[in-house]
Amino acid sequence: MKRLATQDVTDLIRARGLKLTPQRLAIVEYLQACPGHPTAEDVWKAVNAKFPMASRATVYNTLNWLKENGQLSEIQQDGVARFDPNLDPHHHFVCRRCGRVEDIDYDAVAPWPQCALPERHLIEGFDVTLRGLCAICAAS
Amino acid sequence: MKRLATQDVTDLIRARGLKLTPQRLAIVEYLQACPGHPTAEDVWKAVNAKFPMASRATVYNTLNWLKENGQLSEIQQDGVARFDPNLDPHHHFVCRRCGRVEDIDYDAVAPWPQCALPERHLIEGFDVTLRGLCAICAAS
DNA sequence: TCAAGATTTAGACTAAATCTAAATCAGTGG
DNA sequence: CCACTGATTTAGATTTAGTCTAAATCTTGA
Numbered sequence: 481m482k483r484l485a486t487q488d489v490t491d492l493i494r495a496r497g498l499k500l501t502p503q504r505l506a507i508v509e510y511l512q513a514c515p516g517h518p519t520a521e522d523v524w525k526a527v528n529a530k531f532p533m534a535s536r537a538t539v540y541n542t543l544n545w546l547k548e549n550g551q552l553s554e555i556q557q558d559g560v561a562r563f564d565p566n567l568d569p570h571h572h573f574v575c576r577r578c579g580r581v582e583d584i585d586y587d588a589v590a591p592w593p594q595c596a597l598p599e600r601h602l603i604e605g606f607d608v609t610l611r612g613l614c615a616i617c618a619a620s
Numbered sequence: 621m622k623r624l625a626t627q628d629v630t631d632l633i634r635a636r637g638l639k640l641t642p643q644r645l646a647i648v649e650y651l652q653a654c655p656g657h658p659t660a661e662d663v664w665k666a667v668n669a670k671f672p673m674a675s676r677a678t679v680y681n682t683l684n685w686l687k688e689n690g691q692l693s694e695i696q697q698d699g700v701a702r703f704d705p706n707l708d709p710h711h712h713f714v715c716r717r718c719g720r721v722e723d724i725d726y727d728a729v730a731p732w733p734q735c736a737l738p739e740r741h742l743i744e745g746f747d748v749t750l751r752g753l754c755a756i757c758a759a760s
Numbered sequence: 761t762c763a764a765g766a767t768t769t770a771g772a773c774t775a776a777a778t779c780t781a782a783a784t785c786a787g788t789g790g
Numbered sequence: 791c792c793a794c795t796g797a798t799t800t801a802g803a804t805t806t807a808g809t810c811t812a813a814a815t816c817t818t819g820a
Contacts, residue, residue, distance in 0.1 A: 497797095498797075499798065501798065501799080503798085503799070504798090521775095521776080533800070533801095534799085534800085535802095536801095537799075537800070537801090540776095541778095556696040556699060559699060573743075576744070584738070588737050597750075598722060600759070601713065603751070604751055604753070605750075606748055606749060606751065607748070608747070609749075611745050611747070612741060612745070614738075615741055618742040619740070637818095638766075641817070643767085659807090661806095673769070676807095676808080677769070677770090
């Protein structure tokens with residue numbers, strides 16, 4: 481089970497000759513500990529608890545850098561970007577009622593599609609989004 | 621092969637007691653004829669060719685109404701909404717390089733996932749996005 | 761044709777995200 | 791330990807997508 485980790489990010493920052501700032505650390509530590517799929521706004525609020533001066537630009541810059549370096553992935557829900565610190569290949573379930581996003585094990589979904597795909601396309605990956613009602617919303 | 625059609629929309633508008641305005645017709649006719657997955661901006665520009673006074677609000681209102689009435693679906697790509705007049709169940713391929721979205725036949729992808737899904741969830745549907753390089757980008 | 765009320769319009773407004781230029785800071789060499 | 795350098799952060803302006811509003815306009819049924 482692979483997940484965004486402070487150690488990996490600090491190593492990567494050093495390997496790239498970049499600077500290890502407390503803001504970057506705070507962002508990574510929040511994402512690491514966060515159970516769900518926070519928005520950029522969520523991250524900014526959390527970082528602000530430690531650094532009231534933290535700028536949105538810093539949050540966005542860091543999130544984008546983490547994404548470009550494979551330490552984070554981005555999912556879109558209702559046009560809002562959410563960030564996903566779970567680095568194992570996986571899919572998502574989105575609740576129609578409460579909007580929560582849950583991770584779905586990669587193997588729970590039938591594997592690579594096999595037939596009638598467009599010719600000459602180079603398919604690098606696929607993602608599946610299940611939609612419906614989560615356990616809590618289905619019960620009520 | 622089912623697709624957004626002017627006739628269906630006009631019938632639906634009448635059945636609902638709503639008004640058949642030339643702006644709505646222009647929007648539907650553009651979507652009907654459009655081969656790809658236009659953004660709201662694309663639709664607005666196209667409608668403006670006929671009605672230079674057309675407001676963005678009209679375009680958004682109409683697109684949302686069509687969506688709510690099952691005449692259109694919305695897909696998100698890089699945080700931008702695109703609209704899809706193809707009403708057959710289907711999936712999508714997104715080119716990493718040029719960003720084009722192509723429709724993928726529903727049966728090309730393995731069917732309903734069967735195992736290890738979260739308990740007590742009510743799964744109503746799923747959609748698959750294939751990612752990679754389209755034929756043109758893969759060739760170059 | 762007329763009236764009612766649904767629809768359209770222009771533009772203000774909101775939210776998400778990016779950009780900018782000046783101030784600050786992390787990390788290296790001395 | 792200090793100073794230096796350029797990477798980073800900051801506040802705030804800007805951009806972009808989309809929504810909202812109130813007044814003007816248009817479709818439709820009678």
